[in-house]
Amino acid sequence: MSDLNISKTSTTYRPVTCENCNLENLCMPKGLDKQEIGGLALLVNRNNIRQRGEAIYHAGSPFRGMIALRSGSAKLASFDQNGNELVVAFILPGEIVGFDGLATQLHNCTVTALETLNYCHLPAHKIEQLVINSPGLIYVLLQRSCNELDSQVQKMLMSRHSAEKRVANFILNISERLRVRGYSELEFRLSMSRKEIGNHLGIAHETVSRIIQLFQSRQFIEIKSKQLRIIDKKELFNFLQPIH
Amino acid sequence: MSDLNISKTSTTYRPVTCENCNLENLCMPKGLDKQEIGGLALLVNRNNIRQRGEAIYHAGSPFRGMIALRSGSAKLASFDQNGNELVVAFILPGEIVGFDGLATQLHNCTVTALETLNYCHLPAHKIEQLVINSPGLIYVLLQRSCNELDSQVQKMLMSRHSAEKRVANFILNISERLRVRGYSELEFRLSMSRKEIGNHLGIAHETVSRIIQLFQSRQFIEIKSKQLRIIDKKELFNFLQPIH
DNA sequence: AACAATTTTTGATCTAGCTCAATTTTCTAA
DNA sequence: TTAGAAAATTGAGCTAGATCAAAAATTGTT
Known part of the structure; x- marks a missing residue:
């Protein structure tokens, strides 16, 4: 894995290393054997790039799999029947998106680059393989999606405030x-x-x-x-x- | 499994059968072998009861596991630092709660009976066993939690409306x-x-x-x-x- | 059945933040 | 470097829904 060792006190969002990437627990989760870790490394596509305004996936399109942002930032947005955008979340380096397509196999949201960004991609069809070969990783994904739910509750709480x-x-x-x-x-x-x-x-x-x-x-x-x-x-x- | 065959056109929420319970896909998910199904049946505690106003679990308490409502209804609520309640969701028969404790192993929310209710309970410590023995079930849970995320986005969209x-x-x-x-x-x-x-x-x-x-x-x-x-x-x- | 407590309804007023509008600043691309 | 477009700021009035208040209905209890 190619670590990009760039100053972490930079004022813009620079590439994260594998160690502080949120994929960390996917790439090398604690408690998983080496076979599982090696297996995942082969499944993930690294070093994908998007420029400001470009999308990683679109609402309505088939589930693309999980995306881990390595550098840059993005917005996760949904749309109402009238086409009005709702910004669901902002994504920072080391964070994961893709859960919005996992249940229905169709993305609910669009992810758009807010600036040049770099991401890792675990394709959808490979997730099924993980269920059999690396159940521990699926459990990690479950924990992550529950974390997302916790954040959503937090946002709901804030919406009552000024x-x-x-x-x-x-x-x-x-x-x-x-x-x-x-x-x-x-x-x-x-x-x-x-x-x-x-x-x-x-x-x-x-x-x-x-x-x-x-x-x-x-x-x-x-x-x-x-x-x-x-x-x-x-x-x-x-x-x-x-x-x- | 004891099915309670009660009219489904009742005007109050009556017990669901195993077939239409949302635990359906946990008790007998498609594509899982009989060993897995039999294994789960042994892990789930059935026929738990709460009266109106009583809680199934409390915010702040250790993760109790997953709860599937069989009859009655409940509210899922979180609290801000001031103790003000936020009603996160209402739970109807056949629906599942518990995701709010899975990531952190501490419940974020309280589940309270709105009327007499009956539920099944998959204890937290048994979930770890499922990761090894029934990875397919963990994947089903992951899909469910992503469904919850989808609903939350829906609610966020509605919050922009009158x-x-x-x-x-x-x-x-x-x-x-x-x-x-x-x-x-x-x-x-x-x-x-x-x-x-x-x-x-x-x-x-x-x-x-x-x-x-x-x-x-x-x-x-x-x-x-x-x-x-x-x-x-x-x-x-x-x-x-x-x-x- | 009667009482007390709680919930719901209805009315009247008030205000946080929206909308509309006009500048000013920043960004983009030639 | 500069022009045009997009984004941000600032001002002023307006409104949806909150808050306050009081009556009516419902629910639970003895």
């Missing part, structure tokens, strides 16, 4: 996810537009803009276009407390 | 879920309170009440306390269309 809390939580959530992958948690690029943030959080993009400016004016954050620096994490956390 | 659309969709959703399990889709008991419906849909209970009265005044539905009859399904569907 727009200010939602934006504060959003910034802290991205920060934390970057941190656990070894990136800078205090300075990073928000590669999605205000409109996409608003869509995801269920608030108007004008409101997102106003709140970001508010946080900046209060010196909680500094933002230059898409480049964000968290100045006062504690104050952002305070926004999540009941009194606000 | 309160009227949300209530119309809620009624039609319950109706459809009862239908696929073989119950009457046009006449049933809404065992949850207006407050719980509102909590789940993200609207005030007063608003739920007003909209239900509106639907009744327009002769789309007839409601006596918790007993609901759908008079004009087509009109309810119309509410989901863009023009409204």
Whole structure:
């Protein structure tokens, strides 16, 4: 496996190594024998690239399998009967998508690159093989999908809160996810537009803009276009407390 | 397995048979050999009972395993740091809960009986055994959890719509879920309170009440306390269309 | 059957955040 | 480097649905 050893404190999302990639537990899950690990390595296609705006898979198309993002970022979006987009999630390096096609064998969502990205791909037809040869890996996938469910419940909880809390939580959530992958948690690029943030959080993009400016004016954050620096994490956390 | 052959057109939620129970695919999934099926039958505890208000498991407690509801109904709820309840879902006969504890081994949610209910229980410690002995069953669980994710995305989509659309969709959703399990889709008991419906849909209970009265005044539905009859399904569907 | 507690309904007011509109800034591509 | 397009910001008014309040209906209990 080709590790790309690039500084982890970079302010943009750079390639993750196999060690901190979320595929880690798929490529080399604890408790699995070497045969299973070797088998998986043969099944995964590495080093796929998409440019900003290009899709990895489309809603309505046949299940492509699981995708692990190695660098860059993406959005996961669904569409209503009228074609209106709903941004379900933003995907950061080391994170996995594809669950939206697994149950029905048809993708429910579209995954679109927010900037140039690189991903690994476990094709759909090879998952059936894993059921027989590497049941432990399927169990890992089950745990991951339950993690996704937990996140969705978290988002549902946030949707009861004010727009200010939602934006504060959003910034802290991205920060934390970057941190656990070894990136800078205090300075990073928000590669999605205000409109996409608003869509995801269920608030108007004008409101997102106003709140970001508010946080900046209060010196909680500094933002230059898409480049964000968290100045006062504690104050952002305070926004999540009941009194606000 | 003891089948309880009770009329499926009953207006309250009665016991499901093994054939239409959602555990069906766990008890006797297609493509699994008899050894696996027999093995599972030994692992599942049947005929557990809870009275209205009693919990099957609590948020924060260790993962209890998977629960399949055989009769009655329940609510799945999470809580914020302040103790405010969020109704994540309502559970109908034949449906499964427990995914909220699988990833972290701690339950994220509480499941509470909305009326007397009966359930089957696959204990947590036996799931590990299934990974080795019945990998096909774990794959079925994975598909189920992905189905849950799909539903969550559906709910997220609905949250962008008006309160009227949300209530119309809620009624039609319950109706459809009862239908696929073989119950009457046009006449049933809404065992949850207006407050719980509102909590789940993200609207005030007063608003739920007003909209239900509106639907009744327009002769789309007839409601006596918790007993609901759908008079004009087509009109309810119309509410989901863009023009409204 | 009567009481108390809870839930539901209905009315009246209030407000967070949306929508519409007009600039300003940033990005893209020649 | 510059023009045109897209995104972000800022302002001002508007509205769906929240909140507050009070009455009516339902449910559970002795």
